[in-house]
Amino acid sequence: MNGRPAPLACVGEVIANGLVSSAFHRLDIALDRVFTFQPGQFVMINEPGPLAWTFSRPFSVLAADDRIVSILYRVVGRGTQAMAGLAPGRPVSVLGPLGEPFPAPVDGQTTVLLGGGVGLPPVYAWWQRWGLDGDVACFGARDGGEVPWGLLGGPWRISVDSPGCVPAGRQATTGVVTSLVDRDDALRGGERTVLLACGPQPLLRAAADLARRRGWRCLVSLEEHMGCGYGVCKGCVVRVADGDTVRNATCCHDGPVFDAARLPDLAAEAGGADAGGAKA
């Protein structure tokens, strides 16, 4: 599997679970062995035993430190509602790391990181792993309250849909997240620039459009409901161009990271590029 770390199945223990902004929870889970991953990979989370949900829930890895794996989530349904109630000490089953990661940086290449809303973890993890060496990191949220300011240090460029709740001493630009780099004339790298994006569909469309206009390579991490997370159930297929043909690929195993140029849903004629901009 392209040098991906071998996936581990285990039952860990919640050591911290709480809000890191008005909308995003961070869950830290202690495992029984060292956890290694590549930025962009994800884990499947569930309650062990008879309380298990039928399907585990996929979450991109935010960070890993020795035996602790951390994820970021927003409460959107039954599974994440249950997760928000997991107190420290509760067992959690973890399967991972899974999926195709973002690529590591290449000498002479500039990387632009673009995260929107709860799509932050893959680009955050890339920043944590590789740092910024002439690279650019951007994050967009609905408002200042939604931004996990404590996670995002000085180099991050922040955009918000509405300007409320930005803490004193921090800066946020009102507008779509792609505008944070669109106005940056220093970023003209052409083929030497790669854009890594994760967030809601309008953000991905805007990212793909920006990359097309600048001649950048664009890799996106897709979000999809998943049944298994490891490619066996075919419940999370996405349409991917393969030369002249379009075929199914599994988001969980073939992705979640795909080259935007291969995704018909993000093509120029799909129409979303200028329609709404990035919304977290």
Added chain:
Amino acid sequence: MNRPAWWRLEANEPFRLGPRMLPGRVWTASGCFGYGLQAHEFTTANGASPYAGLGAVVTKTVTPLPREGNPMPRLVETACGALNSIGLENVGFAAFLETVLPELEARGVPTIVSLAATTPEDFGPMARRLHERAAGFAHWHGVELNLSCPNVAEGGHDFGSSPATVARCVAAARAELPDRALLAKLTPNTADIAQLAASAREAGVDAVSAINTVVGLDVDLRTGQPYLPRRFGGYSGAAILPIALAKVDQIARGAGVPVVGVGGIATVEDALKFFALGAVAVQVGTAQMRDPFAAARIAAALGQWSSS
């Protein structure tokens, strides 16, 4: 759970199924573990393998030609289970035979090939080509005919609910499959599953698998429309365990054919209930999706009892 007083089986010892010795009685169910090739790198802290102790991987169903499957969304989680409408997406029989089955053999995965077709007579040529191509394979143990996938518009539900049609499918495959186990997977969406099982027996199966998914539907209250584009899906998971037990009981007491229990099994207790009713083996389906080690765990637990 402690070993029940009535437990007599050696779950992880070879047992005879028709012309073939199967290596164990806990299998993975079709469609829930892919082709059996995507979990080889998985491990647990104590180094366990998801394949340890498995009697068979029943592959994702293969059809004569490749299928792209149904549009998304394909899965809906419900309170106690899930609806699926995958639509038999698969690489097609030729690619399966040339690339997938040899890799399963090379990896030593005990394999039962799940086949579906749009006419009963299509099963014969597929069984013959399997027999020819894989005659020397040590780990290919048999074929399970998927006669009951309710998702396929051009067959599906009605295809497998007629005893006469079931018999034609079985006879077509049996004629080309002299030395491997032949199973027919039966639909629960029928009035009399024991009659289907009896027809399958008379046409020459070595066992029937019961049950496939139950036809179900769920509504998205935001739109007032079914979640699944094709409206209906196959219902599986914990909720169908009692349905599966009832169907297995009807077959075990009325059809005179060995039965492999499948439907809602997630734990060793679930599996034991099928064995208590007389099942010769069990398959783990939906639980295998959230836990690639589910079947291996059950096999390990039963194996402990067998050797004690």
